Amino acid sequence: MTFSISGGLIIAIGGQMAALAIGLIGAKAMEAIGRNPEAFGRILPAMLVGMAFAEAIAIYSLIFAFLK
């Protein structure tokens, strides 16, 4: 049986910063909603788009993890 950790390493290292970025975006959005609850409808789409960009980096490494 072959044993490989490269796939796990790729997604583990590549996912860290993206996870941090998504956490920061979410935290800031929560903060903004807490300060200004009426703006919820305008903050949410911007937050989701920002998260999609941050997530893209993790997705790249996910592809490589599957490909390796």
Place this chain on the structure above:
Amino acid sequence: MLIMVSFAAEPIIRFGFFTITNSFLDVLLVDTAIIGIIWGFNKKASLIPGAFQNFIEMIVETFYNLTESVAGGERTPAIFSLSLSFFIFILFANWSGLIPGLNSVGFYRNHELVPFLRAGTSDLNVTLALALVSAIATHIYSLKTIGIKSYLGRYFSLNPINLYVGLLELVSEVTKVISLSFRLFGNIFAGEIVLATISTIFAFVFPLPFLLLEIVVGFIQALVFAMLTLAFMAILSAPHQMQAKEVNHA
């Protein structure tokens, strides 16, 4: 653990040099669906809108207002039509992969299941083609609106600092295409693998939250692609003086 989704789209039939893959069939299906909906809509459209017409008009109007807030002025109709087309096509292609049975009905070749259909955007060829169309259309539109002198002035200059910035702009044009295509492909392809893996763990009820997540991801990625096309077109078709003016106003 066995992962059943292959990276490349699986070929179904070969006609000489032309290979028909399952993602190609899915793209045809999506095109037919979109053209059918538009045809039916145009036949039924009336001055007093029904529920369906109201819904479509709402989507188009929301998108038009969004485009106008980013691009503004007489550039709006051209940019709007392209980015909304991208949005609708990518949205349908993303969601087509979530139709039950689409990825699981097929035939066996070498003891492996080859599905007849597979979400169009989970094939890198499709997303790369979309990104190339977006980039080339952006450049043609930029040439048409600001003229060849201003267009080339963005990349080449006698001033060494501007020349360096122009070089970076040239590189960013290439990375733009790569990031656009890989973002869309990666999200949809990874979603398919996640769904396949989850379904092997437990096939009933358990995949439902993930299906919901994939619906949201499909929508957001379609929106991101359309928004980026919109933003690139708006930036590249704005003359330098206008940008300076906008900055001064702000």
